[in-house]
Amino acid sequence: MDNNRTLMELQKDVDTYISQFKEGYFPPMELLARLTEELGELSREVQHKYGTKKKKATEVEKELADEMGDFFFVLICMANAEGIDLQQSLQNVLYKYNTRDKDRWTKKED
Amino acid sequence: MDNNRTLMELQKDVDTYISQFKEGYFPPMELLARLTEELGELSREVQHKYGTKKKKATEVEKELADEMGDFFFVLICMANAEGIDLQQSLQNVLYKYNTRDKDRWTKKED
């Protein structure tokens, strides 16, 4: 498998997958509901790994990565359905953090 | 700005940003709490765009993309803190959908 796909290519991979079906992307409120559902499952795995009632480590690592994949898939679906370029959105965030919020945290060299 | 960064490079960009601060990544339960907070803000924008009480369109487009960026940033933080390769996780999801779930939806050519 190609380990160096750009985020734009990955958004296109998801679109290629979805585009083969008549149903296409879900309506926006339903994509949001799915994102909420996936966050719930991610939350369960985080609790299993770090919470009061832990599961065994090997079992958990796999599931956390899988849940994060499911979650990321739905996020990309929503971005695609809305015509949003996730790389651009992320770069805007990093730019904002590096300018507006640049003194919010403690620089290591301080 | 480079429009063709790989997801791995983007995960590294976030790590470079976080690594300059003494605080580093938040503990896992707190990253999850931040993800919940960001999903709430994304939800507010989805309601503004598609819900009963709509806002004007131009205002919304920008905010939805911005909220998605904030949300994606925290997701990458969690992936980095857990040592998870998001591209690999996504490709596993797509593989699962193309095998186990391949008849779940209606193919267009049917």
Add this chain to the structure above:
Amino acid sequence: MDNNRTLMELQKDVDTYISQFKEGYFPPMELLARLTEELGELSREVQHKYGTKKKKATEVEKELADEMGDFFFVLICMANAEGIDLQQSLQNVLYKYNTRDKDRWTKKED
């Protein structure tokens, strides 16, 4: 079963249940993580009932009520752990809506 318990009695019922265990209430971040998990399950049932891929109606009614119960239980746990009187909090909300936000929606007699 008593159909007329006050909310305060119900908060006490949950406290009586939790208090019999050594573990007691979970830490706050973990209660929040559980709330996120339960909202995810509630979201799944809402999608089953109203979404693109529906389940049969009878099956769904029961599960939606059950998921709402699970969710409400965790909310009461969090309120109890924080020493919050939910009835008071709700009445504050209603008061706020009836004063600050009283013209936000369309009165029927208008």
Add this chain to the structure above:
Amino acid sequence: MDNNRTLMELQKDVDTYISQFKEGYFPPMELLARLTEELGELSREVQHKYGTKKKKATEVEKELADEMGDFFFVLICMANAEGIDLQQSLQNVLYKYNTRDKDRWTKKED
């Protein structure tokens, strides 16, 4: 203010409030989206109180109770819109915990 309202009366209070408006209850997916938004705000307050970046204590107590009220209000809206008796749902949960899950945690007298 009456400190001893039953949960059923509180559900009715919310219904009385909502029933005066033409809009009535939001559609189910939108109520869910609002619940997600309110959980996000609750999450922010929990982080302010218990997270890495704390706020001053007095300020937080109030807001946590308020956010919990907002959240509880939307939960009751959803229960009402679905015709769900929250007290019954909660009592089913407690019954389930006292039977099926009764040995899941450590009893104090053990």
